[in-house]
Amino acid sequence: MNHEPRTILHIDMNSYFASVEQQANPRLRGKPIGVTGGDREQRTVLATASIEAKKLGVKTGMSLWEARKVCPQIIIVKSCHDKYLSTTTKLLNIFKDYSPYFEVFSIDEVFLELPDRSGSCRSSFPSSVLGLPAGAAKGTLFRVTPRYLLAVAVAYEIKHRIKSEIGEVVTCSIGISYNKLMAKLAGSLKKPDGLVIIPNRTEAIKVLDSVELDDICGIGPAIKKRLFNLGITNFFQLRQVLKQCLLSSFKSYGETLYNMARGVDNTPILPFYEREEVKSVGHRHTLDRNTSDPNEIRQILLKISEMVAERLRHKNLVGKTIHFWYRDVNMAGFGMQKTLAHYSFDGLEIFASAWEIFQTIWDGGQVRMVGTSVSNIKPSRPINLSFLPEDKRKEKILQALDKVNNKFGDFTLHRATLIGTNSVSRKPNPFLSDRRFKI
Structure with missing residues (x-):
């Protein structure tokens, strides 16, 4: 197994569908909007809410009537999936300039692993990423260590290119760390338009002990409930449990939970072109x-x-x-x-x-x-x-x-x-099983 240090970026687009709509229509900018897949008042839920709407208490997944109750002035926009797929294709064309190793996690999330930082690999990056922009270190949540200087430069370059090539309203939060699990967690700590580094396992443990169990990708409501039933309500308590006990309660997933609590994740980047078939x-x-x-x-x-x-x-x-x-x-x-x-x-x-x-x-x-x-x-x-x-x-x-x-x-x-049946809509799969991108 390769134990060389890894440098992974998790890029998460902020309020993606809503920001794309605001970029396309200047009249929506700065206003609370919700993007929905339909117009049935009692049935449709919000696919996403704009940053402005979220600040007023609107959450993704709310029904329309709930969203209007929380925010009467919210503007509802019907989704346009072709528009989002087109924008995602442009984003992927930006990301591929920095590494061939990027994994499309969903329509608005990507993992990107930087190649070895030797001189030969550095020369393949755009020249602008070889120097940090002014104030870059100050903008990150944790101190920038020498190992992550290039990663931070790449992150700022990506943010700049998104604004210049996609639009100023479309932003992303980027997490940088030594594995996918912690990079994704880092990216969730500062939104919108954040940049956070979790440089090592020591810092990872500190962060894990400050968040909820379900803040980690891989612990959903069902797993969280089972952990709570065992008296485990945080990652500190989870680290005290023997691996064998977790294996007994959660079978093979017990080892994953054991590693999560310690900031360990050895899963590789699965490049877009190597994704499993549907x-x-x-x-x-x-x-x-x-x-x-x-x-x-x-x-x-x-x-x-x-x-x-x-x-x-x-x-x-x-x-x-x-x-x-x-x-x-x-x-x-x-x-x-x-x-x-x-x-x-x-x-x-x-x-x-x-x-x-x-x-x-x-x-x-x-x-x-x-x-x-x-x-x-x-x-x-x-x-x-x-x-x-x-x-x-x-x-x-x-x-x-x-x-x-x-x-x-x-x-x-x-x-x-x-004949005479009601309309049934068909929309592209937002998790890319249709693989409609050309990059």
């Missing part, structure tokens, strides 16, 4: 109103099954494990999966399995959201999945269906059973 394709839809009408649920499920199937065909994939889930009015989730005897990219087959699962697990109560996905997938080559005449005919029909809809719009041509 493992599942799915879609979920929140109904316009709660319903217990099986016919209404059936039509919506058929429609999203067709959407999932079209995405599989577009990616030249087939799958055989169908997963269906739904949420009731209390936001409780229920789901189950079924594996087919063969691979498929046919919406009717996906629907048939999903509908069978729904009928098995549904208790007859009100339904708020439904979703289905296909996993256990592989490339659909050879194109003809079967040599049977009826299967070849069905495949040709699906190809013709996709050709028409790709040219004239989704569901221009569709099955008769979908």
